[in-house]
Amino acid sequence: MSGGADTRAGGTRSEGAQGAGPQGGGARSGSAAPPLLEVRDLRKHFPVRGGILNRTVAWVKAVDDVDLHVRPGEVLGIVGESGCGKSTTARLLMHLIRADAGRVTFDGALVQADDAAGLREVRRQMQMVFQDSYSSLNPRLPIEETIMFGPKVHGVSAGAARERARELFTLVGLDPAQFIRRYPHELSGGQRQRVNIARALALEPRLLILDEAVSALDKSVEAQVLNLLLALRRELGLTYVFISHDLNVVQYMSDRVLVMYLGKVVEIGPTADIYERMQHPYTEALLSAMPSMDPDRRTERPPLTGDPPNPINPPPGCRFHTRCRFADDVCRRAEPRLAPVQGAGGGTGGDGRGGRDGGNDRNGGNGRNDTGGSHLVACHMRAVGSGHGLAPG
Numbered sequence: 001m002s003g004g005a006d007t008r009a010g011g012t013r014s015e016g017a018q019g020a021g022p023q024g025g026g027a028r029s030g031s032a033a034p035p036l037l038e039v040r041d042l043r044k045h046f047p048v049r050g051g052i053l054n055r056t057v058a059w060v061k062a063v064d065d066v067d068l069h070v071r072p073g074e075v076l077g078i079v080g081e082s083g084c085g086k087s088t089t090a091r092l093l094m095h096l097i098r099a100d101a102g103r104v105t106f107d108g109a110l111v112q113a114d115d116a117a118g119l120r121e122v123r124r125q126m127q128m129v130f131q132d133s134y135s136s137l138n139p140r141l142p143i144e145e146t147i148m149f150g151p152k153v154h155g156v157s158a159g160a161a162r163e164r165a166r167e168l169f170t171l172v173g174l175d176p177a178q179f180i181r182r183y184p185h186e187l188s189g190g191q192r193q194r195v196n197i198a199r200a201l202a203l204e205p206r207l208l209i210l211d212e213a214v215s216a217l218d219k220s221v222e223a224q225v226l227n228l229l230l231a232l233r234r235e236l237g238l239t240y241v242f243i244s245h246d247l248n249v250v251q252y253m254s255d256r257v258l259v260m261y262l263g264k265v266v267e268i269g270p271t272a273d274i275y276e277r278m279q280h281p282y283t284e285a286l287l288s289a290m291p292s293m294d295p296d297r298r299t300e301r302p303p304l305t306g307d308p309p310n311p312i313n314p315p316p317g318c319r320f321h322t323r324c325r326f327a328d329d330v331c332r333r334a335e336p337r338l339a340p341v342q343g344a345g346g347g348t349g350g351d352g353r354g355g356r357d358g359g360n361d362r363n364g365g366n367g368r369n370d371t372g373g374s375h376l377v378a379c380h381m382r383a384v385g386s387g388h389g390l391a392p393g
């Protein structure tokens with residue numbers, strides 16, 4: 001993974017390079033803590049083959065020069081429409097697929113794609129939970145055996161692995177006496193997802209990547225699993241990358257939120273900044289489509305119209321310009337860079353405004369960490385001197 005050149009060194013300002021601000025009291029994570037996971041210029045383009053010679057005729061730009069970081073104990077939410085590159089980003093972070101370019105640093109050490117032992121250790125410390133609750137469970141094995149598998153591969157004796165499996169069942173709210181001998185098909189979706197969380201925790205990872213992990217569950221079960229995840233984060237000091245297309249769920253779970261559009265990060269910042277002081281027209285449009293239970297929170301913002309353009313052939317300049325009501329000439333010509341939001345306390349110096357979102361009761365369950373994140377946006381309309389007719393200054 002380290003093979004990709006840092007082609008923009010000294011150029012585009014990195015999200016991960018932003019300083020972060022004063023830390024909220026009592027938070028485990030914060031500005032002082034170096035990132036647990038940091039990614040620079042991550043890229044994955046899938047070839048599209050065609051013709052009788054099966055030649056590469058185009059590239060799907062699934063993930064295109066993405067920068068992000070996650071601090072210890074933090075929940076970083078990732079949102080965006082289907083096909084914007086969320087799952088590809090997750091698989092790249094897990095090293096399940098090889099990146100075309102980019103640098104991934106875990107706990108301060110560069111992850112090298114050709115260092116098998118190093119990769120094995122990173123894969124132990126980072127685990128993933130998928131939307132499909134069957135995908136990580138062997139249908140022919142009692143679930144206890146599936147949970148024991150990881151520790152046994154890592155040299156733990158069968159007896160100790162069985163003991164660990166029982167502890168994990170209890171931890172995720174499943175009575176071991178009742179559940180350990182069951183097969184995956186004998187469980188409900190919510191129970192299966194609890195087993196998947198137990199499986200992910202079996203090797204005592206530090207970071208979980210949750211890719212639409214609750215999206216297939218009924219709302220009431222979804223809430224229980226989300227609260228279990230938040231409790232586990234508190235008790236075990238875990239760090240999460242939480243991916244979902246559901247903006248309510250991401251708001252409930254996340255300390256910071258990253259918004260993706262067609263393989264690009266278009267906005268990132270503390271949850272309150274993204275949901276209440278969003279700067280990118282795409283974020284605004286996404287949020288306008290978000291159902292709110294609170295009539296005061298319903299806005300007059302225009303909803304998002306039209307399908308996203310094809311990532312095989314993304315538009316030049318700003319990829320959102322074909323759907324943006326503020327598009328100007330510069331938007332069709334030049335790609336906007338991710339830059340601090342002007343005039344925001346958390347922007348230029350990265351002093352982290354509003355990391356806690358105490359005013360929003362929907363966020364009460366998170367026990368939100370003030371991770372002191374900066375609010376960054378990639379939009380010409382928000383950049384001084386960009387040439388956009390509505391730009392400040």
Ligand SMILES: Nc1ncnc2c1ncn2[C@@H]1O[C@H](COP(=O)(O)OP(=O)(O)O)[C@@H](O)[C@H]1O
Binds near residue numbers: 046047081084311
């Ligand atoms: N293995 C693959 N080969 C070709 N294209 C892929 C592959 N995986 C994903 N893609 C494409 O990459 C884009 C991003 O996909 P994905 O990361 O799954 O998006 P999301 O999770 O946000 O819905 C989509 O256009 C998808 O069709």
Ligand code: SF4
Binds near residue numbers: 320321328
């Ligand atoms: S750069 Fe231009 S097209 Fe893109 S979001 Fe901003 S105003 Fe809209």
Ligand SMILES: [Mg+2]
Binds near residue numbers: 088
């Ligand atoms: Mg996906």
